Amino acid sequence: MAEALALELKGITKTFGSVVANKDVDLKVYKGEILSVLGENGSGKTTLMNMVSGIYYPDSGEILVDGENVIIRSPKDAFSYKIGMIHQHFKLVDVFTATQNIVLGIKDGKFNIKAVEKKVMEITEKYGFNIDLNKKIYEMSVSEKQTVEIIKVLYRGADILILDEPTAVLTPQETQKLFNILRKMKKDGKSIIIITHKLHEVLEISDRVTILRKGMNVGTVETKDATEQSLTEMMMGEKIELNINREDPINPVERLVVDNLTVVKKDGTVALNNVSFNAYGGEILGIAGISGCGQKELLESIAGLQITTKESSIIYKPDDLENQQLVGKSPKEIRKLGIALSFVPEDRLGMGLVGDMDIVDNMMLRSYKSGRGTFLNRKEPRSLANQIIESLEVVTPSANTPVRRLSGGNVQKVLVGREISSAPKVLMVAYPVRGLDINSSYTIYNLLSEQKKNGAAVIFVGEDIDVLIELCDRIMVMNSGMITGVVDGRTATKEEIGLLMTKSVEREDSNE
Amino acid sequence: MNKTKNHEPLFHIVKRDSLPVYKSWGIRIIAILAALIVAGVITMLLTGENPINVYLTMFKGAFGTSRRIWSLLQSLAMLLCVALAVTPAFMMRFWNIGAEGQVLIGGLATAACMITLGDKIPNALLIIVMIVASISAAAIWALIPAFFKAKFNTNETLFTLMMNYVAIQLVSYFEKLWENPKGSSNIGIINQATHAGWLPTIGNFDYLLNIIVVLALTVFMYIYLKYSKHGYELTVVGESENTARYIGLNVKKVIMRTMILSGAVCGIAGLLLVGGTNHTITTTTAGGRGFTAIMVSWLAKFNPIYMILTAFLITFLESGAGEISTVFGLNESFSDIITGIIIFFIIGCEFFINYKLHFRSSHKEVK
Incomplete structure (x- = not known):
């Protein structure tokens, strides 16, 4: 030059x-x-x-x-x-x-x-x-x-x-x-x-x-x-195949019916406005939207972590029980029903993992209560930790290393690995590949596809529209706490989703 | 904006990976040695005394006679006890600086039992009542700020601090109420004739009971924090309330439960001080331990076993430095100066454990 x-x-x-x-x-x-x-x-x-x-x-x-x-x-x-x-x-x-x-x-x-x-x-x-x-x-x-x-x-x-x-x-x-x-x-x-x-x-x-x-x-x-x-x-540094394995959903069963879901935040702003949709077992439902448009509140409402208005209804339809109204249940009860939420926040550690604890202790965050007695049982968490380290190729000196010391991608593998290990009926993941390298991202995508094949209803909040189009069966687009459209993942185009993302904006929610 | 050419900074700071244990302790030992040298030089400059003499005096002050050793161990045990008390709260990031007041209230409850029930009920029963009263009084005292923190998210630092003053005023009210002899505004030695409610001594050793109780508490606290579900929960709450919420933990309950424990251990400290050692209560019974204990706990990184070391260090410094002041006829503040220097070095060395300095490399200068 x-x-x-x-x-x-x-x-x-x-x-x-x-x-x-x-x-x-x-x-x-x-x-x-x-x-x-x-x-x-x-x-x-x-x-x-x-x-x-x-x-x-x-x-x-x-x-x-x-x-x-x-x-x-x-x-x-x-x-x-x-x-x-x-x-x-x-x-x-x-x-x-x-x-x-x-x-x-x-x-x-x-x-x-x-x-x-x-x-x-x-x-x-x-x-x-x-x-x-x-x-x-x-x-x-x-x-x-x-x-x-x-x-x-x-x-x-x-x-x-x-x-x-x-x-x-x-x-x-x-x-x-x-x-x-x-x-x-x-x-x-x-x-x-x-x-x-x-x-x-x-x-x-x-x-x-x-x-x-x-x-x-x-x-x-x-x-x-x-x-x-x-x-x-x-x-x-090597030739790799980047393919997402998307199979057609087999016998989708209705798992979640969300109706009129509205969440008003403490400061009076409306985070979710009359959201209604269904999620099916055996399908990946993608949620697209600029971050801060209510995705987080939506998942948290389903997990029982948000206070919703009286009209809101979230019906969960398990196979072995009668229909369950999730609104009003505690996070713990919802979790027991087989609904898992793995939210990867921007700082990666804020929710779901405890930075100063080692991988073993983080494994038992959800399960430490099980079993009688006052003392912790670290045997199962340890074997789970080793299993995740091995199967997801987590780079760590040992299972006793504080997760804060791991690199971002490895932190995420630990988090997503733990969530998937509980074999949930409804698996909600938000930004699971945030900060992951390409290889690990595809590992995670294929793990999600596998969950779908096993019949779980997967709800996936993602940032990258290209990935949503490749991975999801249906894509729901949100803007300012409202659903602006649901498109078929196999036929949708990027432009179509992009338009829905900005549709009917009076003023975008500026909170990230 | 500046157009002058910048020089490379003299050094810049780089975060280290975790150091191997021997290295980090090596740095700490070097820091203590450096502190002793600096303190020695300052002593020499200010007083003209030979620093070796000064340190010998310090050592003698702490270990000179068997009585001194016992008294050192007693102070060590009491300080350690309060440090153990604040530790679970601090691990939960609940800044309990109200240990002083909690100890006083525990002591006050003990004294109240001794004064009002002494000789009215069998001694064994009295002691049981004292134990229950002191522990529950201090636990309730600690629960009050925890309740408001959990329910209304009040600032626990201010709240616990203020509760100290309330406790001090309560004690001084009762000092007046139970004064003995009349007009002295002092409680004096309680049940001096009958020894009712005095905690038993083991053999001839006045302080042995206290020391054993605190040792047992140390082991208990270590296991509680590391291996119990409660300990696990409070660590999660301390690390990230969001995570705790995500796993469906009842954060409010954990806050209140942990503060009850924190208060209860303070209550035991009050019981040992009033029932075991002093047999009286004054507004200074806690003696600032509630605050010093925070330092003990932090320096030991909340590890109860390490706390034995840090509590020892601080107790040793206090008694040794006190001796210097008396022997050399120095103002009492002088011992504070020495203690200050040493603690400054110990805390400061943590920086070198976590970071290293990169100095400007010399070969670049040549170029």
Whole structure:
């Protein structure tokens, strides 16, 4: 390439304890290009970029900006070299307006909100952002918040923009909008680095792709020469088959009948509004929607963890008992009926697992009460732990390692493995592959398919629409606590689901 | 923004993996040695005394005579007892800083039994009544903040702290009520003539009973926390209330139950102090143990067995440092300075156990 180098990394290494996050990474970014940094979770993409943006400091290696060796000790240093990063989790003050957030932390003489507004307006017009600058952050949708973050970085004069998984929270339509803006910035001569693990997006937006595997740079390719298959092979270091085994449901039996389910949160907002649907044994029901649209409340209501209104009804139809009304039952009773919920929250540990406990102790979270006596019986949990470690290939020094020490993907295998081990009649999983590498994700998908084959009613809340379309028999789309449509997983298209995700929006629930 | 060229920072901090046990204890021992050296230098600078002499005095103060050893063991046992009491609450992340008050209430209940029932009922029965009264009084005292925390999510730190003052005022009211002799505003030694309600001594050793009871409690607490279902539940609640809710745990019940236990053990401490050692009660009977115990518990990472060590360390420092002040005629605060330095080092060394520092490598400087 003839263009000038904007940023160059040479031999960057970063370790956390004995974990090597980045090893001897070289990377080049040219002016006016979009570079994708592709890699599985845990391959060191974010760590690498955090070093460029001043969050971490490398153990060794050099960073060059415009050909000059620089030392970046803090995000402020990074900005002085015109580097800005948009993090996956936004760093905004909720009660401030967009403009206030944009100028926050800049110390340059007088604070003149009029002048600031003018400058911000120029930026928005230049790149075609569509945003109300006087809106407060807490009133904004996720995509608006992201826009504020991007403007914030541009306002500080960044020429190198780093976006960490920018599309994870966007609908397909919003993603397209973002990509258009990124293309405009590229034309303007800015360098853009996108961290991602979504292959089709890499192919769509970037000029070049750098692939990281286990903290090392395993190669950079021109996007036009790459295919999904070739990129996957580079990411994984081996040829793999990525197939989800979707068989037709055999004799689906009605298991859950949800009627008029309404949940009002403590602050008076409606989390679920008159939701009605059925779930069948032997089928995977997918739930699509932007996160925070009531998916969590829906699953929690079924598990007995939410207070629902009087009109709500959730009927569970087991084979061996008469129909059971779940509303009003305690979580423990519902669980005993064979309804399992495995919710993987954003921090992965918040619910379902106890970080400081070891794998064995986490295995018995649900079962420790069984058996008489005051003392714990760790024999069965231990064998279950060993079994899960073996069958799901959990990487851990031993079954007695605190789960906090495990990497994200392994934490999840432990969680999902435990939930599935109880052989539930209704298995609800939310974001079970959040943060998992491709191989483990497919292990989990196939585990779910297996549960379905065994006759369980599987309810799957997912983020990745492509996966929903591949895995689920039916897909229910939610928006703002309402169901906006149910489509057939075998015939639905991404666009169709994307439209349903944003249908009839007055104001999106901005809580993530 | 600054246009000047940045220098590489002198060092940066990196989190460590877990260290092998011998290494982490090595760091702790180095920290204690370093603390002794620093404290020695400071002593020399401020007082002109030879630090070796100072430490010898300290050692003598703690172990000089068999009486001193017994008294050290007694203080150690009482401090350990209160530390055991606060531990389950702290593991549950319930910041019970009201142990002071709970001990006092346990002691007050003991004293009340001794004064009002002494010589009216057989001694054996009296002692049983004292045990029941002290344990239940302190347990109820601890349950009050737990109840409000569970029901209304009140702040337990403030609540338990305030309950301390209420307990102190209660004791001073009863001091006036039961004063003996009249006009002294002191309770004096209760049942001095009859020894009614005095806990029995084993052999000739005044403190042996207390020590044995506390040792038994230590073992009990260790097993309770590590192997019982209750212990498991309170750990889950402490780690993540969300998880506890998800597995259908009754969080409120666990909070209240754990605080009853915490209070009950404080009650035992009050019983031992009033019925076993002092045979009287004053507003300072708890003697700040309720607060020192928190440190003992934290330093031992809530492990009851390690608490024997940390409680020993703190008791040793207190008695030894007290001796320095008397022998060298120093202000009492001086012993606090030394204790402070040593504890600072011990707590500070945890940083080096969890993190390591990367210094700017020298070969880069050359370039």
